[in-house]
Amino acid sequence: MMDIAAAIVKLQIADSVNQHRLWRTVESQHRIGQAQGILMEKLQISASAAVTVLHRLSQDTGTRIDDLVEQLLDTGMLLGVTDDL
Incomplete structure (x- = not known):
């Protein structure tokens, strides 16, 4: 009985x-x-x-895309692309 409860x-936990x-993937894609x-x-x-x-x-900077996205959304700029962003 304990084996069944442990399996459940x-x-x-795996489902959670x-x-x-x-949800993290959906948020990241958004x-x-x-x-x-x-x-x-x-x-x-x-x-x-x-x-x-x-x-x-x-690839050029070795920076994760998520980090670049955060930078762009937070500052409106991406270093290395243009100073006017």
Whole structure:
């Protein structure tokens, strides 16, 4: 009986962890979309070009995309792209 209860608890914990990861992913994608929109407006570029800017800057600087997004959303600027953002 204890084995079944332990298994149920493990499944509930795993489900909770998966739900948390899902919500974190959704939130991250939303914030990336906001940053993408800012880049599109400020640089007058397409959606795919904005994503490319984020990816290239991430690779060139060794900075995680999420960190670049936070920087852009917090300051309105991305170092290395333009000082006018």
